[in-house]
Amino acid sequence: xxxxxxxxxxxxxxxxxxxxxxxxxxxxxxxxxxxxxxxxxxxxxxxxxxxxxxxxxxxxxxxxxxxxxxxxxxxxxxxxxxxxxxxxxxxxxxxxxxxxxxxxxxxxxxxxxxxxxxxxxxxxxxxxxxxxxxxxxxxxxxxxxxxxxxxxxxxxxxxxxxxxxxxxxxxxxxxxxxxxxxxxxxxxxxxxxxxxxxxxxxxxxxxxxxxxxxxxxxxxxxxxxxxxxxxxxxxxxxxxxxxxxxxxxxxxxxxxxxxxxxxxxxxxxxxxxxxxx
Numbered sequence: 001x002x003x004x005x006x007x008x009x010x011x012x013x014x015x016x017x018x019x020x021x022x023x024x025x026x027x028x029x030x031x032x033x034x035x036x037x038x039x040x041x042x043x044x045x046x047x048x049x050x051x052x053x054x055x056x057x058x059x060x061x062x063x064x065x066x067x068x069x070x071x072x073x074x075x076x077x078x079x080x081x082x083x084x085x086x087x088x089x090x091x092x093x094x095x096x097x098x099x100x101x102x103x104x105x106x107x108x109x110x111x112x113x114x115x116x117x118x119x120x121x122x123x124x125x126x127x128x129x130x131x132x133x134x135x136x137x138x139x140x141x142x143x144x145x146x147x148x149x150x151x152x153x154x155x156x157x158x159x160x161x162x163x164x165x166x167x168x169x170x171x172x173x174x175x176x177x178x179x180x181x182x183x184x185x186x187x188x189x190x191x192x193x194x195x196x197x198x199x200x201x202x203x204x205x206x207x208x209x210x211x212x213x214x215x216x217x218x219x220x221x222x223x224x225x226x227x228x229x230x231x232x233x234x235x236x237x238x239x240x241x242x243x244x245x246x247x248x249x250x251x252x253x254x255x256x257x258x259x260x261x262x263x264x265x266x267x268x269x270x271x272x273x274x275x276x277x
Contacts, residue, residue, distance in 0.1 A: 030084040048273040056234025060267040069170040072177040075102040083116040095122035125186035160188030169196040179207030200253040227253035
């Protein structure tokens with residue numbers, strides 16, 4: 001608890017002195033470009049891993065021969081863990097140009113340009129152009145016509161099936177697109193059916209209603225592709241199957257449980273805020 005308070009007050013002081021974005025130590029030898037007000041990035045500063053269970057799962061499952069897909073990458077915390085800490089290859093999709101610039105900077109300052117590639121595009125069920133909010137940090141999202149009056153930008157949309165037609169299939173994919181998940185999966189039917197995709201980290205937190213989608217339908221799509229839901233405890237390296245998806249945080253979906261268990265049991269240890277996981 002004392003350490004958490006120390007990190008909080010240290011960041012509050014530093015972020016007031018340094019008003020421009022600057023690199024801050026992350027996990028092991030990696031860094032993240034951060035500035036005051038970045039919700040996800042500062043969560044990493046306070047907690048080591050701002051999404052501890054899911055990020056711990058990534059660290060223990062991925063290896064350097066794998067591909068990781070980061071759909072809705074934001075500034076790239078997951079991508080830096082996958083490529084900068086584990087050494088896996090990554091493809092990261094971030095639609096908002098200002099956020100994408102931070103994603104690119106994070107790849108560059110960690111010297112990951114050979115194994116991590118960032119794309120300034122959105123992902124959906126068909127190619128095209130859609131409007132995105134641009135001033136909402138981690139909650140930027142697609143705006144349908146006449147849906148709201150916020151400031152928007154036009155963004156190119158691609159599909160997962162088109163992208164991975166000629167690229168290495170990811171072993172693990174994270175999808176965090178603020179309610180647009182069904183469209184992402186509708187455009188990735190071939191990818192979802194590919195057995196090389198072993199596991200997913202998906203956020204289903206109630207945002208889908210803005211697009212007239214029931215999250216139970218998204219969950220059923222993944223169940224139909226033979227994924228099951230799990231909770232992971234990185235400290236104990238324990239996977240527990242759950243009855244359904246998590247409505248408040250991310251959900252881990254696993255299709256090849258034996259492959260995942262072997263990876264977890266053989267993973268090296270990682271130091272997070274002085275503790276090994």
